[in-house]
Amino acid sequence: MASLSQLMENEVFMAFASYTTIVLSKMMFMSTATAFYRLTRKVFANPEDCAGFGKGENAKKYLRTDDRVERVRRAHLNDLENIVPFLGIGLLYSLSGPDLYTAILHFRLFVGARIYHTIAYLTPLPQPNRALAFFIGYGVTLSMAYRLLKSKLYL
Amino acid sequence: MASLSQLMENEVFMAFASYTTIVLSKMMFMSTATAFYRLTRKVFANPEDCAGFGKGENAKKYLRTDDRVERVRRAHLNDLENIVPFLGIGLLYSLSGPDLYTAILHFRLFVGARIYHTIAYLTPLPQPNRALAFFIGYGVTLSMAYRLLKSKLYL
Amino acid sequence: MASLSQLMENEVFMAFASYTTIVLSKMMFMSTATAFYRLTRKVFANPEDCAGFGKGENAKKYLRTDDRVERVRRAHLNDLENIVPFLGIGLLYSLSGPDLYTAILHFRLFVGARIYHTIAYLTPLPQPNRALAFFIGYGVTLSMAYRLLKSKLYL
Numbered sequence: 001m002a003s004l005s006q007l008m009e010n011e012v013f014m015a016f017a018s019y020t021t022i023v024l025s026k027m028m029f030m031s032t033a034t035a036f037y038r039l040t041r042k043v044f045a046n047p048e049d050c051a052g053f054g055k056g057e058n059a060k061k062y063l064r065t066d067d068r069v070e071r072v073r074r075a076h077l078n079d080l081e082n083i084v085p086f087l088g089i090g091l092l093y094s095l096s097g098p099d100l101y102t103a104i105l106h107f108r109l110f111v112g113a114r115i116y117h118t119i120a121y122l123t124p125l126p127q128p129n130r131a132l133a134f135f136i137g138y139g140v141t142l143s144m145a146y147r148l149l150k151s152k153l154y155l
Numbered sequence: 156m157a158s159l160s161q162l163m164e165n166e167v168f169m170a171f172a173s174y175t176t177i178v179l180s181k182m183m184f185m186s187t188a189t190a191f192y193r194l195t196r197k198v199f200a201n202p203e204d205c206a207g208f209g210k211g212e213n214a215k216k217y218l219r220t221d222d223r224v225e226r227v228r229r230a231h232l233n234d235l236e237n238i239v240p241f242l243g244i245g246l247l248y249s250l251s252g253p254d255l256y257t258a259i260l261h262f263r264l265f266v267g268a269r270i271y272h273t274i275a276y277l278t279p280l281p282q283p284n285r286a287l288a289f290f291i292g293y294g295v296t297l298s299m300a301y302r303l304l305k306s307k308l309y310l
Numbered sequence: 311m312a313s314l315s316q317l318m319e320n321e322v323f324m325a326f327a328s329y330t331t332i333v334l335s336k337m338m339f340m341s342t343a344t345a346f347y348r349l350t351r352k353v354f355a356n357p358e359d360c361a362g363f364g365k366g367e368n369a370k371k372y373l374r375t376d377d378r379v380e381r382v383r384r385a386h387l388n389d390l391e392n393i394v395p396f397l398g399i400g401l402l403y404s405l406s407g408p409d410l411y412t413a414i415l416h417f418r419l420f421v422g423a424r425i426y427h428t429i430a431y432l433t434p435l436p437q438p439n440r441a442l443a444f445f446i447g448y449g450v451t452l453s454m455a456y457r458l459l460k461s462k463l464y465l
Binding site: 011014015017018019020021022024025027028030031045046047048049051052076077080083084087091 | 281285310
Binding site: 166169170172173174175176177179180182183185186200201202203204206207231232235238239242246 | 381390391395397399401402405406435436440448451455458459462463464
């Protein structure tokens with residue numbers, strides 16, 4: 001298992017592992033937020049989910065959409081759309097032997113931007129707060145993609 | 156290629172590879188299920204998809220939504236929202252040198268919970284079947300994230 | 311760092327890194343396409359996004375859906391649903407020591423199929439262009455999953 005212990009002794013890789021775990025845990029929190037708003041506002045997407053709140057037609061009135069719930073779901077989908085590229089590109093970038101401080105700067109900016117994006121989306125803060133958070137995360141991922149392709153392109 | 160063959164000789168990593176391939180293949184099955192319901196129920200989201208079922212206004216009547224199709228799509232999105240964190244956190248956890256039996260227990264619980272989640276969503280089974288399946292998968296991923304950050308945090 | 315440099319000297323892994331970075335960058339382009347259509351067509355999902363286009367009730371009229379925007383969003387979600395399995399299964403497949411030419415054929419077909427899928431979805435081209443692109447990408451991922459499980463199954 002020499003190779004495995006070497007991988008986890010590599011500082012860039014360990015930093016990537018830590019920041020990725022944090023940003024993925026943050027994304028998982030969005031499921032809890034959706035569940036919270038669905039239960040407190042009694043807004044459901046499936047008939048079986050509102051069976052506990054009444055019988056027959058009485059329960060069906062909870063099959064509806066709600067601004068607050070839809071907002072959390074959009075924030076969650078935006079997380080998916082941006083964290084998946086970070087996960088793939090960031091992993092490969094971490095393995096390509098980048099400078100430790102440059103790499104950590106990328107990871108910190110991305111994680112900070114995504115946390116700020118969630119705050120800006122759920123509060124909601126006026127624009128361009130959310131747009132700015134989005135573009136910082138987007139730019140960080142593109143920067144890693146550019147460095148990776150520049151140094152390691154193999155087609 | 157010493158490092159690569161070592162990686163694939165590592166038992167935790169091989170188990171992760173097997174369970175991940177199974178749960179991702181299961182997720183891909185959701186696309187087939189959506190296509191099946193769209194074709195058998197003639198429910199489409201794009202005008203070009205229903206061109207084969209009639210011309211002009213006659214085809215447009217198939218541009219509609221359907222409870223069954225929307226249910227499969229929600230199950231698919233829920234898969235994405237939960238399997239992406241498992242993919243990232245599980246990969247890093249597998250590389251962090253966990254105990255083999257603990258790791259396999261995590262993977263088995265997650266894959267079992269997600270398969271049960273799909274069955275509970277598509278049947279549909281009454282609650283709390285689906286909620287329980289969701290929380291088992293969610294808890295497994297959080298448990299791996301906790302162990303990873305506890306042993307390897309590097310910020 | 312012997313193991314890391316070995317990983318990036320492995321030709322299959324480098325090819326996987328390059329093609330994955332390209333297909334993930336393509337997926338990120340979908341966010342830009344959505345933003346482009348939202349701004350040029352003034353179609354928004356959040357009240358704070360249209361605050362710059364008018365005050366009060368005057369701004370609220372931009373809270374609407376639009377065929378073009380929804381089409382890009384469906385293409386983006388389809389990308390997520392298909393690129394996530396490719397990312398996970400492809401990574402593990404690359405590490406399982408496949409033949410270089412077979413592996414590169416898989417990666418090229420997948421990336422080509424997904425680019426063609428986007429073109430077919432956004433133009434839109436008549437069916438079965440998009441369906442064909444979808445099934446090529448789907449088949450490539452299943453083929454990698456099959457080879458991985460056949461050679462390395464460990465449950």
